[in-house]
Amino acid sequence: MSDESIPYIDIHAHLNFAAYDTDRQAVLDRMRAAGVYAINVGTQASTSQIAVDMADQHEHLFAIIGLHPIHTDASYHDTDEIGQEGIAFTSRGEVFDSAYYRALAAHSRVVGIGETGLDYYRTSPDSLEKQKAAFHAQIALALECDLPLMLHIRPSQKSYDAYDDVLEILKPYKEIHGDRLRGNVHFFAGTPEIAQAFIGLGFYISFTGVITFASGFKELVKAVPLDRIMSETDCPYVTPEPYRGIRNEPTYVIEVVKRIALWKECSETEVKRTLYENACRLFKIGGRNQTPSTKI
Numbered sequence: 001m002s003d004e005s006i007p008y009i010d011i012h013a014h015l016n017f018a019a020y021d022t023d024r025q026a027v028l029d030r031m032r033a034a035g036v037y038a039i040n041v042g043t044q045a046s047t048s049q050i051a052v053d054m055a056d057q058h059e060h061l062f063a064i065i066g067l068h069p070i071h072t073d074a075s076y077h078d079t080d081e082i083g084q085e086g087i088a089f090t091s092r093g094e095v096f097d098s099a100y101y102r103a104l105a106a107h108s109r110v111v112g113i114g115e116t117g118l119d120y121y122r123t124s125p126d127s128l129e130k131q132k133a134a135f136h137a138q139i140a141l142a143l144e145c146d147l148p149l150m151l152h153i154r155p156s157q158k159s160y161d162a163y164d165d166v167l168e169i170l171k172p173y174k175e176i177h178g179d180r181l182r183g184n185v186h187f188f189a190g191t192p193e194i195a196q197a198f199i200g201l202g203f204y205i206s207f208t209g210v211i212t213f214a215s216g217f218k219e220l221v222k223a224v225p226l227d228r229i230m231s232e233t234d235c236p237y238v239t240p241e242p243y244r245g246i247r248n249e250p251t252y253v254i255e256v257v258k259r260i261a262l263w264k265e266c267s268e269t270e271v272k273r274t275l276y277e278n279a280c281r282l283f284k285i286g287g288r289n290q291t292p293s294t295k296i
C-alpha cells in the first residue's frame with residue numbers, strides 16, 4: 001500500500017448512536033474524503049445490531065458487538081446514545097444474552113466483542129456482580145469465536161482499582177487459552193506499568209482525543225511501544241483539539257495520530273501506517289471475507 005492509500009483508523013467510534021441520526025451520511029462522506037476507517041462499537045443489544053448493519057453497508061466501517069458494563073444495571077440515560085425514545089428502555093439493566101450476540105458475531109465484518117469490562121465510576125457498588133457476570137460471559141464468547149475483546153475500564157476517582165481487578169480476571173484465562181485471549185484497552189488512562197501488564201497479556205492500548213488537551217498523557221504515550229498503540233475517537237464524546245466544543249466524529253482521529261507522532265518524534269505517515277497495521281493484526285481487517293453486502 002502506498003503511504004497515501006493507507007487509511008487512518010478510529011478503532012472505537014459510536015456512529016451507531018443517536019447523536020448522528022440527523023446527519024450520519026455527511027459524517028461518513030467526510031471520513032471517505034479524508035481516508036478514515038472506523039470500528040463502531042456496540043454498548044447493548046440495539047446499538048450492537050446497528051453497528052453490524054452499518055458495517056454491512058459501508059466498506060470503511062467494521063463492528064464490535066457487546067454489552068457495556070454500565071448497561072448491565074439500571075443506568076442513567078444518555079440521549080447521545082439512544083435518543084429520547086430509549087428513556088424507558090434504559091431504566092432496566094440488560095442481561096448478556098450469549099445466543100443473541102453469538103448470532104451477531106457470525107457476520108464477517110464483526111471484528112471483536114465489547115465494549116466490556118468494569119466501570120466503577122458511573123455505577124453503584126451493587127452492580128458489580130452483574131458487571132462481572134457480563135464480562136466473564138463476553139470473554140467466553142470472544143474465546144469461542146476467536147475474536148479480540150474491546151475493554152472498557154473506568155476506575156473510581158483518583159484510583160486504578162478497576163484496572164487491577166480486570167487484570168486479575170484476565171490472568172487465569174491467559175493461562176488456559178494463551179494467545180487466543182487478546183484485545184484492546186480502550187480510552188486508556190492508567191500508568192505505564194498498568195499498560196505494560198496489559199501488553200503482557202496480549203492486549204493493545206488505545207488513546208482518544210483526550211491526549212490533545214488533558215495533562216499527564218505525554219510520558220504514558222512515550223512509554224507504550226508504537227507497535228502496541230491504536231488510535232480512537234470514542235465519538236460522539238471527547239472531541240480533540242482544535243475542535244473542542246463540537247460533536248466528535250471519526251475524521252478527528254487524525255488529531256490523535258498527529259499528537260502521537262509529535263510525542264513519539266516520528267513522522268505522521270509512519271505513525272498512521274503503524275497504527276493501521278496494528279489494527280489489521282489485532283482485528284484481522286482484510287484477513288477475512290469482509291466485503292460488505294451492499295456498498296453505499
Ligand SMILES: [Zn+2]
Nearest residue numbers: 012041115234
Ligand atoms: Zn465507547
